[in-house]
Amino acid sequence: MSDVARNVELVQKLEKAYNERDYDTVRACLAADFVANTPGAEMVPAGVEGAIAANEGAVSFFSDKRSEILEIFGDGDRVVSHVRMTGTNDGGIAWAGVPANGKKIDTDWIQISRHGDDGTIVETWAQMDLPKMMVQVGAMPAPEGM
Amino acid sequence: MPTPEENAATVRELIQRVLNEGDIGFAEKALSESYVERSPMPGGTADKAGAIAMFNMMRQQTPDMHIEVGDVIASGNKVAVRSTMTGTDTVGMTGTPPTGKSFSMGAIDVFTFDEAGMNTEHYGVYDIMGMMGQLGLLPAPPKQD
Numbered sequence: 210m211s212d213v214a215r216n217v218e219l220v221q222k223l224e225k226a227y228n229e230r231d232y233d234t235v236r237a238c239l240a241a242d243f244v245a246n247t248p249g250a251e252m253v254p255a256g257v258e259g260a261i262a263a264n265e266g267a268v269s270f271f272s273d274k275r276s277e278i279l280e281i282f283g284d285g286d287r288v289v290s291h292v293r294m295t296g297t298n299d300g301g302i303a304w305a306g307v308p309a310n311g312k313k314i315d316t317d318w319i320q321i322s323r324h325g326d327d328g329t330i331v332e333t334w335a336q337m338d339l340p341k342m343m344v345q346v347g348a349m350p351a352p353e354g355m
Numbered sequence: 356m357p358t359p360e361e362n363a364a365t366v367r368e369l370i371q372r373v374l375n376e377g378d379i380g381f382a383e384k385a386l387s388e389s390y391v392e393r394s395p396m397p398g399g400t401a402d403k404a405g406a407i408a409m410f411n412m413m414r415q416q417t418p419d420m421h422i423e424v425g426d427v428i429a430s431g432n433k434v435a436v437r438s439t440m441t442g443t444d445t446v447g448m449t450g451t452p453p454t455g456k457s458f459s460m461g462a463i464d465v466f467t468f469d470e471a472g473m474n475t476e477h478y479g480v481y482d483i484m485g486m487m488g489q490l491g492l493l494p495a496p497p498k499q500d
Contacts, residue, residue, distance in 0.1 A: 213430075248461065248482045280465070282430040284359065289435040290464060291430050291478070319463040319480050321426055321437055334426070334437050336463045336480035343484075349494060352397035352449075 213283040216324040218290045223330070224278055226262045235261060240329040247335045252304060261321045271296025271314060279317070286324050293317045294337075307348045316342040357472035359429035365474065367465050368465045370422050370434035377414050382407050386474050393478035397449075406477070416449075422462075434466045438480075444490050451492055460486040 211214045219238055224286040232341040239257045253266065267274050274296035281290045288338055290306075301309040318337035345346035356363075369385050372378040388402040396412065397465040399405040413420060420442040428435040440460045464479035488495045 236444075248485050280433075282428075282433050282435075284428045284430045287426060287428045289433075289463075289465065317480070319435070319465060319478075321428065321435065321463060334461075334463065336461060336482055338480050339484045 212283070212287075212324075212328070215328050216286070216288045216322070217281055217283045219324070219328050220281060220290050220322055223291065224276055224290070226273075228276060230264070230268065232261050235264075238330060240325050240331045243330060244332045245335070246333065248337075248339075267294075267296075267305060270298060270300045270302045272299050273297050275335070282288075287325065288322045289319050290322070291317065292320065302346060302348070305343065305346075305348050306345050310347060312346050314342050314345045316345070356470050357468060359431065359434070360379040361472060362432065362434045362466070362468045363427050365468070365472060366436055367424060367427065370424060370436070370438070373410050374413065374420065374422050376410070379407060379410055379414075382410055387471075389467060389475060391476045392480045393476060394480070406457070410496045417441050418445065432468045434468070436462075438462050438464070445484055448490070448492065454490050454492070456490050458489040 214311065223235060223238040226232070226238065236257055239260060241257070243257050243260065244255070245260055250259065253262040274294065276292050276294045279291045279293050281288065283289070294314070295312050298312045298314065299309050302309060316338045318335050320333055320335040323332040325331045340349065344351050365385060369381065372381040386403045386406060388403060390406060392401045392406045392409070395401045395405055396409045399409055420440060422438045423441070424436055425439065426437040440462060442452045443455065443457045461482040462479060464477060466474055467476035469475045484493065
């Protein structure tokens with residue numbers, strides 16, 4: 210298997226592990242010195258435990274949270290994944306001041322991961338369609354024309 | 356059939372010429388007639404005309420806009436780009452008066468190409484909330500007791 214195919218497979222395994230809250234697998238997929246470059250990353254601890262805390266945070270907002278990889282490809286030591294996330298706001302989003310209200314979310318993000326020689330993820334960059342989610346939970350008005 | 360590297364070069368040229376330099380004519384040439392915009396601007400259409408209207412709007416809204424390309428990842432007919440857009444809010448965002456503040460916004464875009472090397476599809480996600488926060492334009496969250 211090429212390194213790119215191995216790295217793509219690891220990202221798929223990691224996304225499945227986040228869905229299943231299988232944090233032993235998450236820890237095995239991320240390098241010990243893992244860094245997440247994501248807006249909002251300052252709200253969780255750094256590194257591997259921060260990634261786990263971010264997933265637990267999302268589960269606390271949306272207990273039925275599910276993510277699904279829509280598209281994935283790699284080149285060199287990088288993998289690009291386009292991920293859809295769905296769920297129901299039954300926990301409330303404290304940082305945004307949004308109470309639990311049963312509203313459904315259906316949003317997406319794009320992530321770029323950088324993989325070490327052993328395939329584990331050393332660094333990620335991600336952008337999530339947060340405005341879409343904030344509109345869906347009723348925290349922001351829909352933009353004009355939508 | 357273009358190589359992934361050739362598609363990546365087209366994306367770099369599209370960003371540089373169209374968005375950084377305002378050469379909208381290059382977008383007319385690089386985008387396929389059947390182009391589909393998966394991330395249209397609010398109120399915009401999801402076709403080539405809508406994409407070109409969006410490029411024009413971005414240039415008008417932030418005349419000093421500059422996109423710095425970080426990573427470019429190309430595979431098969433896909434090209435992903437991680438970039439940072441900087442600029443100054445001198446004209447005003449849709450519906451708000453100009454703040455005169457500058458911003459720096461992270462972005463990730465994915466482009467698809469056809470066998471002729473034409474750009475057929477695009478989607479992207481942008482740190483809009485971060486940009487609005489830097490400009491002081493974020494609505495306050497609803498009050499919670």
